[in-house]
Amino acid sequence: xxxxxxxxxxxxxxxxxxxxxxxxxxxxxxxxxxxxxxxxxxxxxxxxxxxxxxxxxxxxxxxxxxxxxxxxxxxxxxxxxxxxxxxxxxxxxxxxxxxxxxxxxxxxxxxxxxxxxxxxxxxxxxxxxxxxxxxxxxxxxxxxxxxxxxxxxxxxxxxxxxxxxxxxxxxxxxxxxxxxxxxxxxxxxxxxxxxxxxxxxxxxxxxxxxxxxxxxxxxxxxxxxxxxxxxxxxxxxxxxxxxxxxxxxxxxxxxxxxxxxxxxxxxxxxxxxxxxxxxxxxxxxxxxxxxxxxxxxxxxxxxxxxxxxxxxxxxxxxxxxxxxxxxxxxxxxxxxxxxxxxxxxxxxxxxxxxxxxxxxxxxxxxxxxxxxxxxxxxxxxxxxxxxxxxxxxxxxxxxxxxxxxxxxxxxxxxxxxxxxxxxxxxxxxxxxxxxxxxxxxxxxxxxxxxxxxxxxxxxxxxxxxxxxxxxxxxxxxxxxxxxxxxxxxxxxxxxxxxxxxxxxxxxxxxxxxxxxxxxxxxxxxxxxxxxxxxxxxxxxxxxxxxxxxxxxxxxxxxxxxxxxxxxxxxxxxxxxxxxxxxxxxxxxxxxxxxxxxxxxxxxxxxxxxxxxxxxxxxxxxxxxxxxxxxxxxxxxxxxxxxxxxxxxxxxxxxxxxxxxxxxxxxxxxxxxxxxxxxxxxxxxxxxxxxxxxxxxxxxxxxxxxxxxxxxxxxxxxxxxxxxxxxxxxxxxxxxxxxxxxxxxxxxxxxxxxxxxxxxxxxxxxxxxxxxxxxxxxxxxxxxxxxxxxxxxxxxxxxxxxxxxxxxxxxxxxxxxxxxxxxxxxxxxxxxxxxxxx
Amino acid sequence: xxxxxxxxxxxxxxxxxxxxxxxxxxxxxxxxxxxxxxxxxxxxxxxxxxxxxxxxxxxxxxxxxxxxxxxxxxxxxxxxxxxxxxxxxxxxxxxxxxxxxxxxxxxxxxxxxxxxxxxxxx
Numbered sequence: 041x042x043x044x045x046x047x048x049x050x051x052x053x054x055x056x057x058x059x060x061x062x063x064x065x066x067x068x069x070x071x072x073x074x075x076x077x078x079x080x081x082x083x084x085x086x087x088x089x090x091x092x093x094x095x096x097x098x099x100x101x102x103x104x105x106x107x108x109x110x111x112x113x114x115x116x117x118x119x120x121x122x123x124x125x126x127x128x129x130x131x132x133x134x135x136x137x138x139x140x141x142x143x144x145x146x147x148x149x150x151x152x153x154x155x156x157x158x159x160x161x162x163x164x165x166x167x168x169x170x171x172x173x174x175x176x177x178x179x180x181x182x183x184x185x186x187x188x189x190x191x192x193x194x195x196x197x198x199x200x201x202x203x204x205x206x207x208x209x210x211x212x213x214x215x216x217x218x219x220x221x222x223x224x225x226x227x228x229x230x231x232x233x234x235x236x237x238x239x240x241x242x243x244x245x246x247x248x249x250x251x252x253x254x255x256x257x258x259x260x261x262x263x264x265x266x267x268x269x270x271x272x273x274x275x276x277x278x279x280x281x282x283x284x285x286x287x288x289x290x291x292x293x294x295x296x297x298x299x300x301x302x303x304x305x306x307x308x309x310x311x312x313x314x315x316x317x318x319x320x321x322x323x324x325x326x327x328x329x330x331x332x333x334x335x336x337x338x339x340x341x342x343x344x345x346x347x348x349x350x351x352x353x354x355x356x357x358x359x360x361x362x363x364x365x366x367x368x369x370x371x372x373x374x375x376x377x378x379x380x381x382x383x384x385x386x387x388x389x390x391x392x393x394x395x396x397x398x399x400x401x402x403x404x405x406x407x408x409x410x411x412x413x414x415x416x417x418x419x420x421x422x423x424x425x426x427x428x429x430x431x432x433x434x435x436x437x438x439x440x441x442x443x444x445x446x447x448x449x450x451x452x453x454x455x456x457x458x459x460x461x462x463x464x465x466x467x468x469x470x471x472x473x474x475x476x477x478x479x480x481x482x483x484x485x486x487x488x489x490x491x492x493x494x495x496x497x498x499x500x501x502x503x504x505x506x507x508x509x510x511x512x513x514x515x516x517x518x519x520x521x522x523x524x525x526x527x528x529x530x531x532x533x534x535x536x537x538x539x540x541x542x543x544x545x546x547x548x549x550x551x552x553x554x555x556x557x558x559x560x561x562x563x564x565x566x567x568x569x570x571x572x573x574x575x576x577x578x579x580x581x582x583x584x585x586x587x588x589x590x591x592x593x594x595x596x597x598x599x600x601x602x603x604x605x606x607x608x609x610x611x612x613x614x615x616x617x618x619x620x621x622x623x624x625x626x627x628x629x630x631x632x633x634x635x636x637x638x639x640x641x642x643x644x645x646x647x648x649x650x651x652x653x654x655x656x657x658x659x660x661x662x663x664x665x666x667x668x669x670x671x672x673x674x675x676x677x678x679x680x681x682x683x684x685x686x687x688x689x690x691x692x693x694x695x696x697x698x699x700x701x702x703x704x705x706x707x708x709x710x711x712x713x714x715x716x717x718x719x720x721x722x723x724x725x726x727x728x729x730x731x732x733x734x735x736x737x738x739x740x741x742x743x744x745x746x747x748x749x750x751x752x753x754x755x756x757x758x759x760x761x762x763x764x765x766x767x768x769x770x771x772x773x774x775x776x777x778x779x780x781x782x783x784x785x786x787x788x789x790x791x792x793x794x795x796x797x798x799x800x801x802x803x804x805x806x807x808x809x810x811x812x813x814x815x816x817x818x819x820x821x822x823x824x825x826x827x828x829x830x831x832x833x834x835x836x837x838x839x840x841x842x843x844x845x846x847x848x849x850x851x852x853x854x855x856x857x858x859x860x861x862x863x864x865x866x867x868x869x870x871x872x873x874x875x876x877x
Numbered sequence: 878x879x880x881x882x883x884x885x886x887x888x889x890x891x892x893x894x895x896x897x898x899x900x901x902x903x904x905x906x907x908x909x910x911x912x913x914x915x916x917x918x919x920x921x922x923x924x925x926x927x928x929x930x931x932x933x934x935x936x937x938x939x940x941x942x943x944x945x946x947x948x949x950x951x952x953x954x955x956x957x958x959x960x961x962x963x964x965x966x967x968x969x970x971x972x973x974x975x976x977x978x979x980x981x982x983x984x985x986x987x988x989x990x991x992x993x994x995x996x997x998x999x
Contacts, residue, residue: 581895584896588952589939850901
């Protein structure tokens with residue numbers, strides 16, 4: 041059967057999600073997929089648009105990559121607007137050509153509503169929807185003082201936050217008597233207004249703008265119907281959205297009275313071969329202006345196209361939980377109590393700035409809706425009661441009272457039914473999580489990887505952890521943190537014991553705090569802890585037997601028992617003379633030579649007894665050990681930076697060398713990789729590193745907790761526009777906190793994901809010093825930096841340590857007979873098992 | 878006919894590394910000698926050859942005990958071998974040679990089977 045053509049018009053969040061769903065199903069085989077996007081850029085996360093002014097780039101916000109589209113054989117046409125649909129011929133037309141379709145999906149989204157106010161065509165009247173809009177706002181805000189947002193809803197307040205982060209005096213003008221009129225009531229709106237005004241955003245409610253004219257002190261002046269006025273330099277309209285349904289209208293599809301492409305439960309329009317999803321679609325007379333319902337439509341349509349006859353969109357929960365300008369706001373279900381007979385329970389603490397309202401059914405047994413302002417603490421619990429119809433406790437008010445006033449603790453995960461939705465972004469239920477655990481996931485990280493739960497907005501992280509812990513416990517999986525049978529402690533606890541009691545050897549530790557003789561789990565872990573605390577040479581008599589073989593011999597063991605050597609080349613910068621020495625040494629010892637991904641040279645095939653001789657030569661030429669063998673800093677990769685590159689804005693090589701010299705030798709729970717890029721083009725791939733630094737015109741942006749490997753993870757933006765000193769101080773703190781608190785063999789990514797509170801918590805600890813540990817972490821790092829020694833230099837100078845490098849202690853000249861060699865591409869390599877015999 | 882054996886001196890005490898192993902060459906091939914001073918007896922000798930890779934590396938593994946059994950972990954693929962019986966803890970079908978070992982003054986002696994050629998000649 042020949043393939044059908046499926047065309048998707050629109051490349052936004054929902055359109056992209058639809059493609060992800062479709063390509064991971066069997067339907068992918070049935071269709072050739074074409075996508076048309078009006079914007080120049082690949083689909084990106086509009087929910088976090090305001091982060092664009094905080095240093096995030098399109099790449100940070102992007103939902104997918106061009107490679108992803110290519111890998112999935114999706115023919116992507118960006119910056120190509122579809123201008124017409126011919127339903128009879130089943131074609132779509134763009135300025136570039138006409139294309140046939142068998143099935144057509146409209147994911148055209150919405151456009152911002154600009155109220156018909158005289159003067160709204162002024163060039164400094166803008167909207168807030170796309171990254172291009174944000175570029176315009178940034179350009180308009182350059183060098184001026186004041187900005188106004190028209191619209192006090194969710195998006196309007198986001199826009200006000202954006203203006204504030206551009207350094208403008210921000211105002212919000214709202215027609216209704218309160219902020220967020222859809223989600224909040226009068227008391228909630230009043231508290232939100234108070235909090236936002238405290239943050240320096242001025243709020244003007246019950247203002248109807250009649251005209252926009254030239255200003256006297258500023259560019260513009262807004263005249264209001266009550267004869268008051270406001271001067272401003274720019275205006276951002278954020279007064280709601282309208283479905284982008286023009287194409288559907290002109291091609292004669294059924295359209296709702298107030299706009300929107302009418303769809304049925306399968307997301308199909310009045311034409312059976314045309315479907316619509318997201319904010320352009322009208323279902324049950326409603327437009328859904330949130331991303332989660334759009335995702336649900338996308339999943340429904342993908343399933344339907346995949347032949348699932350049961351797939352149906354049945355409406356969506358419009359509950360929202362947000363941080364607006366740093367203020368918690370939550371709104372659940374029937375927040376205004378419009379259900380007949382509904383009753384209200386309110387808790388209003390003006391002192392603390394908390395407002396909570398519950399709307400309960402007439403019989404007081406079910407929760408219909410809720411409003412929270414100031415603290416979203418009870419949100420997760422309330423949402424579960426509302427969504428799952430769980431019977432309320434006898435005194436439902438306890439759910440919103442502070443605990444000191446007899447408030448009930450959060451709803452335990454056991455009380456949730458299997459159908460309870462834990463992660464609404466990816467539609468993961470408690471049942472899905474239990475399924476993943478039954479299928480072998482045994483910790484939070486693997487459940488996240490398997491189900492994708494908590495990898496969208498992340499709002500459900502705490503709830504997810506509770507469910508996973510409770511389910512593991514129920515299955516008798518002892519959620520044991522013990523490192524092994526010899527120590528009833530986690531790595532973090534062992535770290536404490538060592539540090540607090542001044543323990544300096546493994547023998548003391550196991551005698552006083554453990555049992556038995558240790559093993560290959562606890563010994564290297566303790567060796568790493570001892571190194572972090574006291575930084576003694578890893579080959580000191582007490583420490584030698586603790587090390588993994590790679591640490592013991594300070595080289596990387598290969599499959600035939602020989603070793604590879606990676607001298608440190610800080611930042612990847614090397615002089616021709618040193619490069620020649622590497623070549624000469626490799627030639628002398630017949631070492632296979634390969635360039636690594638971290639910009640180093642790896643020399644393979646050295647025998648144990650050759651290692652000290654080789655290192656003598658390397659040290660004489662000025663090389664240091666590269667720690668490629670250790671759980672420690674491996675490499676700091678860099679691009680060539682502003683010294684040579686015409687795009688570079690900072691000296692990335694200089695910074696990379698500085699960072700590598702600072703952190704070399706730091707022993708850690710797992711290997712650490714870093715990179716420094718000299719501009720936003722990111723040639724050093726810093727966003728795939730544990731610590732990634734990207735130059736900006738004003739300093740450095742810091743990314744943390746990324747990695748490549750088996751489970752690649754994009755690093756998170758941690759802080760922006762840091763000076764050199766701020767950068768180093770921040771990295772000191774992040775690394776030291778990691779080294780102290782991570783489990784053994786836990787990369788920074790998994791460590792951060794398992795911190796309760798995740799990235800936000802890490803930011804609090806490091807940037808806001810919420811634990812008061814900042815100074816201690818810096819001092820500890822300083823002491824490690826100050827006691828650095830090149831392990832190889834110390835080793836080759838010490839005859840006792842060199843004795844360890846004898847292959848056979850009784851036969852110095854004996855060559856290991858199993859090491860057999862052959863030549864391939866002009867270099868020596870081991871004979872493979874399949875070749876010998 | 879029982880193969881003739883003998884006690885070979887393979888190295889001195891000062892060659893050993895406490896809590897770890899060293900490799901020696903014997904007529905029976907490469908042998909790993911471990912010295913665990915916190916145990917009695919303190920000396921163990923097993924084949925130096927890791928049966929899973931065929932490489933001579935076991936003396937470079939980390940020693941310890943699993944449920945009381947003294948073991949070494951292969952530095953390549955991390956399987957544990959009993960220092961007493963040579964049994965692989967992860968795979969019942971795999972075990973390696975062990976050798977009686979003793980301290981004679983400052984010399985370490987191993988009881989190794991005589992080399993093939995000598996056995997044939999005898």
